Amino acid sequence: MKAQTLLLSPTATPLLRLPGPTKRREVQVFSSWPLTDRIRQHWRVNWKSHLGTVVLAAVVLISVQTWQTRDVPGGPAPDFVLTLVQPDGTSTQSTLHAWRARHPGQPVALHFWADWCPICRTEENSISRLTTDWPVLTVAMQSGPAVDVARVMRQRQLPWNTTVDERGTVMHRYGFKGVPAFVVIDAHGRLRTPSMGYTTEIGMRLRLWWASLTSLLDSQGMAVAG
Structure with missing residues (x-):
């Protein structure tokens, strides 16, 4: 049998599938690599399948969110009476x-x-940290009267601006079917990027940042047009 060369470098991609006992030696050498090298090798070989999985998961998540928020109205945010606790x-x-009006030129968030x-x-x-950087109004839905919500x-220890929605009428007016729910109102009073279910803190911040950016671009565009 001809002698076959075994690739020992942990950064090289094995090109030969060696038969018999030699193949076992190749597997043993691969398993002896440091964990980071094995992860790097795995991603180098399988990156296409992992990318496909990530894209599929993103499509599914966006589709679910779109379906859950299908009844959220577009355009201006509906005004309503606040019972601030x-x-x-x-x-x-x-x-x-x-x-x-207390936050002119800024996007604000509603958290149900x-x-x-x-x-x-x-x-x-996440909401408590968010309130230190952005205006957030939380809406206590079907959680009792103001005294119960305050308690x-x-x-x-929630340092929030909170209004009471004892019967859930505000939530339904905004088209949400359950809690938690999160929606941004941009500087022009338009509803943006609604979501229902768990939302990460970075997701909330990105929604507010995007609303701030698009409102600024809209304002600059109107100024140029004028």
């Missing part, structure tokens, strides 16, 4: 339009949640 359990009346929703609990820290917020 105070830390002591009292409440004040306002409107979404008036609340947005409920005290009995387990997925909403997993988003609480939950004190217990969970």
